[in-house]
Amino acid sequence: MSPNPTIAVVGSGPIGSAYARLLLEEVPDARVVMFEAGPQLTPRPGASVRNIADPDEKSRAREMSQGPQAGAFRESLGLPAGAVVEGMFTARQGTFLLDFGGDGSAHAATFPAVAAATNVGGQGAHWTCATPAPAFSEKVRFIPDAEWDDLIATARRLLHVQDAAFSDSPIGAAIRSLLNDEFGAELPEGYGVGTLPVAGDPQPDGTMVWAGADVVLGPLIEPGSPEAARFELRDLTLVRRIEHEDGAVTGVMVEDLRTRETAFVPADLVVVAADAFRSPQLLWASGIRPAALGRYLTEHHVVISTVALDGDRMSALVGDDQLAAELARRAQHAADPVAAVNRIPFSEPDHPFSLQVMYAENPPFALDPAHPAAGNRWGYVNMGYGVRKLPRVEDGVTFDDDEPDYRGFPNMTIEYALTDAENTEIADATAHLRRAGGALGTFVAEPRLLPNGSSLHYMGTMRMGETDDGTSVADPYSRVWGTENLIVGGNALIPTANTMNPTLMSVAIAVRGARRAAAELAERFAAAAASH
Template sequence: MSESRYPAEVDVVIVGSGPTGAAYARILSEDAPELTIAMLEVGPTVTSPPGAHVKNIVDAGDRARAQLLSEGPGAGDATFNSPTALAEGRRKARPGTFLLPDGAYATEGDGLPLAAMSSNVGGMGAHWTAACPRPGASERIGFLEADGELDRLLDEAERLLGVTRDAFDGAPFGDLLRERLAAAVGEGRVAASKVQRMPLAVHRREDGRLVWSGSDVVLGDVTRANPRFRLIDETLVTRVLVEDGRAAGVSVTDRRTGEDHTIAARSVVVAADALRTPQLLWASGIRPDALGRYLNDQSQVVYASRITGIDPAEAGTEPATTGGGGALSESSGVSWVPFTDDLPFHGQIMQLDASPVPLAEDDPVAPGSIVGLGLFCAKDIRRDDRLTFSDTEPDAYGMPGIRVHYSLTEADHDAIGRADEQIRLLADAVGEPLGDRPFQLPLGASLHYQGTTRMGETDDGESVCGPTSEVWAVSGLFVAGNNVIPTATACNPTLTSVALAVKGARALIAARAGD
C-alpha cells in the first residue's frame, strides 16, 4: 500500500483487538474475504501468536513481562494475583491491567475503585478466566429471541472462542464437588440451570497441556491467512470520522513515532472496551444521550472452602502442607452454579493455588482440595450510573478523561446480602469453610463492565445502537463489547458479547452488499 504502517483507505476499520473485535475480523474474513480490513490496537504485541492468552506462556518470567507490557500507563504499579489480597484494602489491579487514576473512579457515589483495562494486542482476552456461560432467564436479550436467533448466535460465539466442557474431565474431585453443590442448591432447577461444568474457552493438547483461548483463537487461521487483513499495534485512534451522517474513517496517532494519520473507511467498528468505546465516540462528537449511561458492573462475594472427606493421594501428587503456594494441580476443575431469577447470582467454583488463610504445618491438604467460591450479582441498572468525559482533563493517552458516577441501590445491597447467605451455604456443602466469613470485593473487580453503548430494539433515546450494533446516529459505525449488552447479567459476559459481534459483522456485510 505504501511505506507507512497505515493504509490510506480500507473497507473496514476495527478499533480494538479483543475477542469482539477479533470476531468481526473472523466473520468478515470468512464471509466477505474481498473486503480490506485494518485492525488497530493502542497497546503492543505481547504474545506469539499475536493475541494469545498469557497463560499459554510457559516461562514465568516471559509471562510476567507480557503482563507488564499490557499495563499501559499503569505499568509498574502494584498488582495482585489472588482476590484475597484485596483484604489489605489497597487499590491494586490484576497483572496485565491498569486502573483508572485516583479521583476518576468515584466522581460521586460508590464509584468503581477497581475499574481497570488492558492495552495490548488481544485486549482483556489475553488475561481473562475464559469462562463462557450462557445467559439465562432475565439475563437474555428478549428482542433477539425470535426463532431461536440468540441461541444460534451463542453457538457461533462458542465456535469462535473454542468453548469446551471437557478440559477438566480428569479432575478427580470435580464430580464430587458438583454433587455436593447440587445437593445444596439444586432443588427446583431446570436442566439449563443445574450445577454443571463451567463452559470454558480452553482445550487440552495431545501432550496434556491446557491451551487458553485468546483473540488468536477467535481470529483463527482464516483471518491470519487473509491477505486483506492487517493488524497494526501501538496505534491510538483519536477520532471516528463522520461525513453526512455516515462513518468515513478514523484519525490515528502512531505511538511509536507520534505521527498522525488518517485512514478512510466506509465501515468502522469500535471494540475498545466498555470504558474506552464510549470515550472514543465522545471524542468524535458522537454524543447520543444514552452514551456512557446504564453503566453496570457485577458485585462479587467470595469465600474459600476445603473439600473434606477425601484422600490426599487421590489427587495424584504429594499433598501440600502449607498455604504458601506451589504448582497448580488440576484436581477440582471449574464448576458453575447458573443464574436464576429466584437466585439472581452466577456462581463459579474453582481450585485455588493456595489456601487464603494460613494452615498448620502438620495439616496435610490434598492438592486441588481448596476451592474458591465466587458469586456475581446482577446490578439494579439505572440511567444515572454512567461515565462522563472531560475535554479539559485528558487521560494518559491524551483522550477525554473518564469519570465514573456509580452507586449501589437498596436492591443491590439486598442482593449482596442474599449472596453472602448463599455462598455460606455453598461453602458448607463443599466441606470446611476457610476464614471467618465471606467478603465482598471492591466494586469494579469483576472487570465485567456493561451497558455504556447499550443495544436497544428501537431508537427511543435509551440506547446507543440497534439490534445489529450499528450506532443509531451514524450509519456504518458499529460498537462491540460488553458495553453493548442491554440486560442486567450476573454471568461472565464475553460469550454474549462475541455473539452480538457475530450478528453485527453479518449486518455490516449485508449493508455493504446492498449499497
C-alpha cells in the first residue's frame, strides 16, 4: 500500500472524469492517473469538438477519434495498419463502428450501427449534450428518491446543465405551443412539452460553449490548482489488463501506444469507465468474469423523421421580424448554429417514450429542389422518439479468447433482438410521431426506425444490482461483485429500460460510487496510518 491513495482511472470520458474530480476533491491526499487509449484533440483536454470554429480543424479532430476508422491517422494512433472495409452503415463523425468490417472487427450483424469514440473526452467530445433526467421506472429502484435528487443535482453541476437553453427563441416557443395543442391534454402534470436540458455554457452573444469532459474535470485541468498537481492524464495509453491477486485489484498493466512499452502501474483503486463494450471486454481480458458481464444490453430505439414547419401556423405565432432576428443570430455561428431544442419526456403509464425535437434551418439531407417544401423559410424540425428496450439476458456481447480484435483483445460478438414488447411500443411511437409531424407541418422524411445500435446509448452490460444473484456485475455503489478495489462506471451500469439520453444518469450513478469510494479510501488509509 502506498503512503497516499493512488487511483487509476481507465477512460477519459465524462464518467472517468467525474470519478477523477470527485475522488481528488474528497480525498485530499489522493493522486489520480487517468489512462486514455486515444489522442488529446484540443489544447484543453476533453473539450467538445463542436466548439472548434474552423471546419478543417473540426473534421481532423473527429477523424482522429475514429480508432480503426481513423484513416490516415490510424498508425500515428498506435493502431496497426490495416485495410478497413466500410460496411453498409457508416458511423457518426467522431465515432467508428465496432463492426467496421476490417481486420479485427467486432461482429454485430444484429446491432449493426454500434459505435464508439477513442480520444480524450471519449464520446463526450462529440455528444449532442442533451441531458434529461430519468423518470418513473427509468430510475434505479434501490436508490432512495431524496438521495437520487441530490445525485442528479450534483451531476447537473458537473456537466453544466442548462434547463432553459434557447427558451427565448420565438421559433422554439411556437413549436412548443403547437405540440402542446396536440398532446398537452394527454400528458401528466410536470411531464408535458418543454425545453430539453442541455450541457454547456451560454455566452453573452447568444452562442453556446458545449460541455465536454473538460467541464467535468474542472479544477483538475486548471494550471496551478491544488487538484491539478495530483492529477495526471496519459493519452495514447491503453490499459491492457487489470491486475489482481486473491480477489483484490493491485493495479493496471498499460501500454504506451507511442513507444509500445508496457508497464505495471500499482493502484489502490481502479475505476474502469471505458464505455459499455470496452469496459466489459477489459474485465473479461483480465479474468474478471461475473456471470452478467456483457449481458442485458439495452439501448433506446429511435424512430425519426424530418418535418417542414407550416408557414401559416408558424406565422400566426412568430412575427416576421422575430424570424429575421433568429436567422441573423444563427448566421453568425454557421459552424454550429444554436438551435431550439424541445421535448416531451417519458411518463407512465401512457407516454413510455421520449420525444426530442430539434429545429434546423435545413434538413439533414439534400432535399430535391423540386420538392414543395424545399427552401422552406420557416425551417424544419428533426424529431425522434426514443423507445425503451426491456432488459433480457439473451441480449449482449460475448468475448472470444481465441480471436484477437484489432487491439489484441478477445474479440466481441453482439447478439440482440427486438421482441413483441418493443415492436408494439415502436408502432405506438411511430403513430405519435405522425401526429407530432401533422401538428407542425409536412413530412419531408417519413417516420422510420433506425437500425439497432443507432442511439449511441448502450446500457446494461455491467448493470448494477441490489444483490449478487448473477443478474448484475456491480453493487449499488458500482463496486464489482467479488473483486475488491474495482469500480465500474458508465451507461453500462444502468439496469433499467430507458428512453432518454443516459449520460446525466450515469454521472449521477458515478457520484454515488465516488462518494462511497472516497469514504472507504479515507478509512482504509487512516487505519493503515494508525497501525504504523
